Amino acid sequence: MEQTRVLARRRCLRPYPHPILQKKVLVPQKNIEQVIRRLPQLHDENYYKSKLVRSELQEYLALPDGKDTELKVLYKIYEYEELKDSSDFTIDDWIKMARDIKRFYHDYDGFVVLHGTDTTAYGGSVLSFMLEVVGKTVVLTGAQVPIFQPRSDGNNNLLCALLIAATLHIPEVTVFFGAKLFRGCRVKKVSNTRIYAFDSPNFPPLLEAKTTLDIDPKMLIHPPGSVPNECRLHDKLSTKVYVLKVAPTITPEVIRAVFEGMEGVVLETYGNGNIPIKRKEIYKEIERAVKNNVLVVNVTQCINGTVLGKPIYETGLLLIECGVVPAFDMTAEAALAKLSYVLTKTELTYQQKVELMKTNIRGELYNPSHA
Known part of the structure; x- marks a missing residue:
């Protein structure tokens, strides 16, 4: 019997660099799911038509099969009504994201937050502290080059983030970018031009995506099995x-x-x-x-x-x-x-x-x- 892993991917208030070009200025655009469904690296359309389109899972997308897991990874896209550039984010935006992770916590196996790169280091840190206990993997990711462009780095960033959230048990908030997974409260944006835009200056990456996605349990805050499968949220932050x-x-x-x-x-x-x-x-x-x-x-x-x-x-x-x-x-x-x-x-x-x-x-x- 085929196994299915369900993954929720949270969309922030301009969580993912999917803008359109207006007067040579990039601005947010809605309906990113339509773009992703056309990308074979991120969606298995044949599987969708044969298994999902007429089922209760028709709102999901499916990752194509690969060597990283024998499970079929399904994921659902949630997009906020109002989209913002991440440089417009305030404390309230991250509180909303944290509350949504809490709200949908028992519906999915992991969460991926698609986040504009300008404030990812702030978002990773804020979510790390607000989610006082989280027994599932939370991954923030994004792109330097918009996903609708042929040379976008967003495809692989999102693919790896989905696989990590669906198949690895990392009970904390993390950031995946440029082939590396960082602890959310250790990351810093170090370049606005390089594909490898983030680094973790004083702490090594939790994982480096090579031919496999393997993590050393010793890198984690909590030993495997030591965190209860629950979400405890502290949703108050000082703005002063x-x-x-x-x-x-x-x-x-x-x-x-x-x-x-x-x-x-x-x-x-x-x-x-x-x-x-x-x-x-x-x-x-x-x-x-x-x-x-x-x-x-x-x-x-x-x-x-x-x-x-x-x-x-x-x-x-x-x-x-x-x-x-x-x-x-x-x-x-x-x-x-x-x-x-x-x-x-x-x-x-x-x-x-x-x-x-x-x-x-x-x-x-x-x-x-x-x-």
């Missing part, structure tokens, strides 16, 4: 958070303006977590904010690197002494997402929130003092 980048032209007025009304700020500092030490007025503004219970997190501007709890330089020691939280090896995107998540944990005290920011909860950081 922001990222402030330290630059030579920074002034106390800039710091004061950014921190005003904020619950948390990610401070992107030089090197190992340094700020100008001789400009005491800058340090005083940050100190004042922390004393007013603004949760400030110190993340390095470097693509690869860490901000430790025991700073190397005196310029970093000032921030530790006034209560700024080291981000360790978190990306700025992960730090912002985690901060937005932690700040809505109303049952925690300010100090408990500080400790939670320094604690690895989704594989987002390595804190040597906790090793």
Whole structure:
């Protein structure tokens, strides 16, 4: 008897780069399913006509047979009414995606979120924290070249994401792009022109698509079988958070303006977590904010690197002494997402929130003092 694996693929509010060209500007377009049904790499039309078209599964698409699985992978496309470019995404858009995964959780074996590349690193991080427990594979993917174009990278990205979500048990949020699967809260967009647009600077990929799709269980946060098949969602995120980048032209007025009304700020500092030490007025503004219970997190501007709890330089020691939280090896995107998540944990005290920011909860950081 033929086995069938059913997969849901979630469509975000401009989840997939399927735009049309208008006056040489790419804009979102609806009905991506019509395009995918014409792509033999992504849809087995013969199987559909012989097995699905007259059944209760007629709304599904079917992947063509291959060596990656003996199961027949079926997937259903959900598309939101309003499509957005991913650069227009707000916190509310990711909350909607997370709620939909929760809503359809028991209907499918895995989920693929088709997401515009500009904010994929934010989306992967935000979904990682909101989905506090997820016993199924969630994969974000997209394309650098639109799927309707002959040289699109989207075909293979989507194909591999579907296969991973349908056949591998990876109970966490991930990002697949350019032949690699990354942890969702570790990924960063590093190029807007290269096909290999994403990287995971401080943590190795979970999987590299070669002739097979194999994952080392040791790479996962949770050992196989240790996560219950359930979805626990925390669907509240603070919008009173922001990222402030330290630059030579920074002034106390800039710091004061950014921190005003904020619950948390990610401070992107030089090197190992340094700020100008001789400009005491800058340090005083940050100190004042922390004393007013603004949760400030110190993340390095470097693509690869860490901000430790025991700073190397005196310029970093000032921030530790006034209560700024080291981000360790978190990306700025992960730090912002985690901060937005932690700040809505109303049952925690300010100090408990500080400790939670320094604690690895989704594989987002390595804190040597906790090793």
